[in-house]
Amino acid sequence: MSAITLEGEIVHYEVLGRGRPLLFIHGWVGSWRYWIPAMQAASMAFRAYSLDLWGFGDTNKNAELYSLENQIKLIEDFMEYLGIGKIALVGHGLGAVVALSLAQRNPAGVDRVMATGLPVNPNSVNPRLRTAPLGELADWLLGRLPVTEAARNEAPKADPKAVLVSLDDLAQMDMVELSMNLTTPCLLVHGQNDPAVEMLPYDMIATLPEQTHHVIFEQSGHFPMLDETSKYNRLLSDFLVLNS
Numbered sequence: 001m002s003a004i005t006l007e008g009e010i011v012h013y014e015v016l017g018r019g020r021p022l023l024f025i026h027g028w029v030g031s032w033r034y035w036i037p038a039m040q041a042a043s044m045a046f047r048a049y050s051l052d053l054w055g056f057g058d059t060n061k062n063a064e065l066y067s068l069e070n071q072i073k074l075i076e077d078f079m080e081y082l083g084i085g086k087i088a089l090v091g092h093g094l095g096a097v098v099a100l101s102l103a104q105r106n107p108a109g110v111d112r113v114m115a116t117g118l119p120v121n122p123n124s125v126n127p128r129l130r131t132a133p134l135g136e137l138a139d140w141l142l143g144r145l146p147v148t149e150a151a152r153n154e155a156p157k158a159d160p161k162a163v164l165v166s167l168d169d170l171a172q173m174d175m176v177e178l179s180m181n182l183t184t185p186c187l188l189v190h191g192q193n194d195p196a197v198e199m200l201p202y203d204m205i206a207t208l209p210e211q212t213h214h215v216i217f218e219q220s221g222h223f224p225m226l227d228e229t230s231k232y233n234r235l236l237s238d239f240l241v242l243n244s
Contacts, residue, residue, distance in 0.1 A: 001058070006077045007065060012058035013051035013078070017043025020111075021084045022240065024050040025075070027093025027117060028129055028163050029137045029196075029222075031057030034151035038090070038225050041233040046088075046240065051078060053094070055162025057154055066162045068169040071098050072105070085109065088240060092116045092225070093197060094166050097175065103184040112185040114239055117197045117222055120179065122171040124198040130167060134158055141196055141222040148226055176204065179212065186212040187239050191220030191227065 003012050014032055016039050024035040032050035039048040052059035054074055055066050065074075075098060079087060088111045091099030096115035103110040119125045129137065138155035142148035179188075188208075190199040205214045215235065220227035 003058075004078070004081055006074065006081065007062075009054075009060035009062055009065065010058075011051060011060070011074065011078065013049055014039070015047065015049045016040060017046055017048050019046045021087045022046040022048050023075070023078075023087050023089050024048065025089065025091040025095030025098055026050070026053065026056065027091075027095050028166070029093075029134065029141055029155050030151045031154040031157065033057070033154045034148075034223065034226060035090075036150070037229050038233055038236060042236065042240070045237075053098070053162070055159040057157055061159045061162070063159070063161055063165075066159070066165040068097065068101070068166055068173070071166065072101050075099075075102055076106070079109065086111050088112050088114075090114045090116070090236065093119070093222070097166075097170060097173070100175070100178055100182060100186070101173075103186070104178055104182060107184050110184050112187075112239065112242075113182075114187045114189065114236060116189040116224060117191065117194060118175065118179070118188055118200075119170065119197045120175045120200060120204065122167070125167065125170070126196045129196060130164060134160060134163075142226070147229075148223070151223075151226070179204075180207070180209060182209065182212060184211070185242070187235075188212065188214045189224060189232075189235070190214070190216055191222060191224045192216050192218045193220060194222045196222045
């Protein structure tokens with residue numbers, strides 16, 4: 001377990017491998033831990049990092065830091081602390097929002113983004129994320145399978161307020177405009193059977209900018225990286241080796 005101090009609070013992260021830096025950012029249910037299979041695959045060629053956002057996993061729970069702005073700043077400060085000038089980001093749900101927002105803010109510092117389960121507006125997020133206990137959400141979205149056990153065990157560590165604050169902030173953002181104006185190479189991934197986040201509307205998919213592509217995982221729910229691990233890791237690998 002690795003940890004650093006940012007904003008006077010403890011931030012937990014893990015790292016595998018050597019090479020160009022790559023950061024995995026978790027979503028509303030779970031922590032860094034469900035990225036382990038993807039991190040292991042990526043670590044063959046990259047230095048793969050993953051951290052717990054404010055209020056999640058083993059990072060400190062300070063409600064003053066739960067805003068989306070502070071979650072984005074956490075990634076910026078993490079990069080600065082470790083001396084990372086440019087990085088590839090892989091985000092999921094909340095992490096996808098954070099990753100795209102950072103790419104828009106700092107295109108020179110973000111090489112590319114793979115965004116899984118990106119909600120394009122507040123209505124595309126199932127309201128159950130606001131109301132159900134975190135353990136119940138984990139069972140709903142992850143299922144009781146051996147491959148998901150670690151993620152299910154980590155989910156209840158989160159402060160429910162961290163989920164609610166980020167969802168409230170999402171309501172003030174225009175993710176459609178952000179996606180359409182993004183200049184950073186971006187791969188959008190959605191599970192066709194995702195009960196938590198609706199897929200992009202087909203009319204939006206047809207008008208995505210040329211540097212953005214959309215892939216549907218037909219056998220996946222909210223966690224394609226666990227539902228179709230080999231396929232997800234192959235796609236990630238192919239995306240990472242493309243020229244910037």
